[in-house]
Amino acid sequence: MDRTRFLIKTSAVYAFIGAFIGSHMAGGGGLELSAIHAHILVVGWLSLFAFGIFYKVFPIPKDSKLAIAHVWGSFIGVFGLTVGMWLYYAKPFPGLETFSTVFFIVGGTILLIAFAIFLLIAFKHGKFISED
Template identity: 75%
Template structure:
């Protein structure tokens, strides 16, 4: 898998969703979704794009197990956090509050794991992170 291409494409999708949400909120005058909009742009667009740049700039081994865990936990975590946040705050289906809360918490936890793995990779694969 080309990690850079994957992260750039995912980032592009989140950028479109975030921009659309911002446009919709500006046009409608309501800011009820501003926290969700901000998280989609920060963890969905900016973090995913930053990860793409990381994999492009530094020669992190493609067979790294940490890298595989990082890619998939980032993808699943961002989706889980943002969708879970949307479910939690908008409550589109009545009677699902417990599910919505768990979805939100699990998504956020998986994303936290992704960032922990990223921090570990910065040290484990530190020899590949250089200005040379």
């Protein structure tokens, strides 16, 4: 799998969704989706894009189990956090409050673990991170 391509394309999807929600809020005058909009743009677009650039710029080994866990954890965590947040705050399906809460928490936890893995990668593969 090309980590950079996967992360950049996924971040583009989140950028579009975040911009669409922002446009919808601006046109409708309501700010009920502002937390969801912000998280989609920050963790969905910005973080995934930055991770994609990180893998392009620095030669982190392609067979690194940490990198594989990081990429998939980031992908699943961003999806779980943002969709869970939408389910939790927008309540589009009445009666799913417990499911929404669990989905939101599990997604956020997976994303937090992915960020911890990124921290480990930065230190474990630090020899590859250089201005040279």
